[in-house]
Amino acid sequence: MSAAPARRPADLVIFGGTGDLAMRKLIPALYHCDRDGLLPSGTRVIAMSRSGLGDADYRDKVRAEVSVPGATPDDWRRFLTRLHHVSVDISAGVSAGGTNAGTGWDHLTALLTGGEERDRVFYLASPPMTFGPFCRGLGAAGLVTPASRVVLEKPLGRDLASAQRINDEVGEIFSESQIFRIDHYLGKETVQNLLVLRFANAFLEPIWNSLWIDHVQITVAETVGTPGRRGYYDHAGALRDMVQNHLLQLLCLVAMEPPSRNDREAIRDEKVKVLQALRPISGTEADRFTVRGQYTAGHVGGCAVPGYLDEPGSTPPTEASGRVETFAAIRAEVKNWRWAGVPFYLRTGKRMPFRHSEIVVRFKDVPHSIFPGGSPNRLVLRLQPSEGIELHLMAKEPGAGEVALRPVPLSLSFGQAFQGRVPEAYERLLMDVLTGNPTLFMRRDEVEAAWQWIDPILATWETAGTPPEPYPAGTAGPDGARELLGRSGRTWHEEEPA
Numbered sequence: 001m002s003a004a005p006a007r008r009p010a011d012l013v014i015f016g017g018t019g020d021l022a023m024r025k026l027i028p029a030l031y032h033c034d035r036d037g038l039l040p041s042g043t044r045v046i047a048m049s050r051s052g053l054g055d056a057d058y059r060d061k062v063r064a065e066v067s068v069p070g071a072t073p074d075d076w077r078r079f080l081t082r083l084h085h086v087s088v089d090i091s092a093g094v095s096a097g098g099t100n101a102g103t104g105w106d107h108l109t110a111l112l113t114g115g116e117e118r119d120r121v122f123y124l125a126s127p128p129m130t131f132g133p134f135c136r137g138l139g140a141a142g143l144v145t146p147a148s149r150v151v152l153e154k155p156l157g158r159d160l161a162s163a164q165r166i167n168d169e170v171g172e173i174f175s176e177s178q179i180f181r182i183d184h185y186l187g188k189e190t191v192q193n194l195l196v197l198r199f200a201n202a203f204l205e206p207i208w209n210s211l212w213i214d215h216v217q218i219t220v221a222e223t224v225g226t227p228g229r230r231g232y233y234d235h236a237g238a239l240r241d242m243v244q245n246h247l248l249q250l251l252c253l254v255a256m257e258p259p260s261r262n263d264r265e266a267i268r269d270e271k272v273k274v275l276q277a278l279r280p281i282s283g284t285e286a287d288r289f290t291v292r293g294q295y296t297a298g299h300v301g302g303c304a305v306p307g308y309l310d311e312p313g314s315t316p317p318t319e320a321s322g323r324v325e326t327f328a329a330i331r332a333e334v335k336n337w338r339w340a341g342v343p344f345y346l347r348t349g350k351r352m353p354f355r356h357s358e359i360v361v362r363f364k365d366v367p368h369s370i371f372p373g374g375s376p377n378r379l380v381l382r383l384q385p386s387e388g389i390e391l392h393l394m395a396k397e398p399g400a401g402e403v404a405l406r407p408v409p410l411s412l413s414f415g416q417a418f419q420g421r422v423p424e425a426y427e428r429l430l431m432d433v434l435t436g437n438p439t440l441f442m443r444r445d446e447v448e449a450a451w452q453w454i455d456p457i458l459a460t461w462e463t464a465g466t467p468p469e470p471y472p473a474g475t476a477g478p479d480g481a482r483e484l485l486g487r488s489g490r491t492w493h494e495e496e497p498a
């Protein structure tokens with residue numbers, strides 16, 4: 001495991017500790033950190049929600065709902081003793097000066113201020129509109145010290161204006177160096193490896209530009225739908241949930257200039273420049289260069305699944321549910337010297353036929369072909385389900401007679417090359433927060449530059465008055481996504497010869 005162990009015990013307060021993110025990702029990641037000996041003794045995880053659970057109820061809930069392959073009873077026992085739960089309703093507010101008896105804030109204060117001194121990390125795994133009130137609550141309760149840190153989950157806000165408002169509200173309580181804006185894609189091994197591939201190998205840089213590269217495809221396809229998440233997803237959609245953050249971060253890492261140092265500010269400076277160079281897409285261009293879809297009933301992995309509108313959710317579908325996109329595809333362009341004229345095709349969707357996330361860099365045709373057939377080289381960076389890199393080269397099919405060409409992949413599988421379990425992104429990132437390393441987190445200007453580009457697309461979609469194109473669950477998205485590339489004679493990677 002590459003993460004550094006924490007040196008001092010900490011209190012990690014997870015606001016939203018009963019939610020989907022906490023139960024599916026954060027708690028399993030913390031379990032692994034604990035099992036790998038990275039959490040000093042005395043480190044506690046304090047979950048917060050309105051649920052009214054006590055410590056014992058919360059531990060039972062975690063044990064019943066969280067599954068960790070290979071977990072042992074002893075490891076569970078030790079880990080569970082670290083868990084606590086505090087009930088609080090953020091909408092009830094908090095008042096300064098200790099008049100919060102019975103609100104949950106007094107309970108949190110007692111937990112954090114009694115006993116040995118620990119680092120304090122506040123992880124906001126709750127809807128973004130609760131971030132400001134929660135930080136105000138912490139400030140009023142006097143719980144923020146100069147060494148405290150706060151982690152903000154994505155998407156930060158719904159648009160540029162709300163992101164700025166939340167950043168301002170959080171900034172009233174925490175300084176920028178205390179704020180860790182998380183995008184868990186930056187904690188994935190292959191994503192970090194992209195920087196190493198580009199900047200620790202000499203051969204790629206000379207061809208990493210519009211002279212050699214025809215286009216780039218970035219795909220994050222999921223088989224999961226959104227059961228139980230309607231309350232969140234109806235107000236988010238794929239553009240806010242996935243493109244504004246994960247896909248744009250991937251695009252930045254592919255397109256950025258070489259930073260002068262492996263240093264958090266140098267890397268973040270280069271990413272911001274890419275976001276600022278994105279060609280704006282609005283009005284009629286949004287119709288030409290973007291596609292949105294919503295899944296209907298279908299089959300995924302041989303099982304029948306309902307459409308988005310029939311997903312069981314905490315709330316019944318509304319008019320907003322009919323307009324929300326579960327699939328988005330965009331033809332983006334980075335307007336600078338290196339990338340002039342190179343389309344970056346971004347695509348993400350729920351209920352796709354396979355879970356696969358990848359970046360495909362498609363090179364240009366050879367300038368003069370002396371063999372029949374053949375196809376351009378492709379560099380494929382696989383993020384999920386297994387992580388690895390493939391370089392598709394042209395090779396001659398064995399045999400006499402006329403030369404026949406076939407693309408053959410040179411493959412590197414991280415699982416095979418590096419023995420042992422590859423840590424989940426959240427393990428790495430949680431340890432970075434606990435040890436105070438912000439390199440893989442987003443700076444305020446990055447998040448806001450991303451919204452600046454997303455906003456006009458959102459505005460066009462919201463005023464369009466047309467619903468997203470339907471696509472059956474288990475298919476590769478609406479027809480429009482194929483047409484987005486097809487207009488230029490290109491095809492999505494999975495439709496090219498293997």
Ligand SMILES: NC(=O)C1=CN([C@@H]2O[C@H](COP(=O)(O)OP(=O)(O)OC[C@H]3O[C@@H](n4cnc5c(N)ncnc54)[C@H](OP(=O)(O)O)[C@@H]3O)[C@@H](O)[C@H]2O)C=CC1
Nearest residue numbers: 016017018019020021049050051089090125126153154155
């Ligand atoms: N789920 C995922 O895979 C990912 C989610 N995220 C982000 O994480 C955040 C949470 O998402 P998710 O876990 O899916 O959402 P959920 O709706 O599943 O969970 C929300 C959590 O916040 C608590 N909460 C909500 N409102 C209040 C309130 N007023 N006072 C106190 N507690 C409150 C809820 O508890 P209760 O209702 O009991 O009070 C619950 O614990 C979102 O910002 C999302 O974008 C980011 C990456 C991945």
Ligand SMILES: O=C1O[C@H](COP(=O)(O)O)[C@@H](O)[C@H](O)[C@H]1O
Nearest residue numbers: 154184220222224241242357384
């Ligand atoms: O941030 C989010 O990410 C998950 C997908 O994460 P992955 O690591 O499993 O690829 C997505 O399902 C969720 O909707 C979104 O909020």
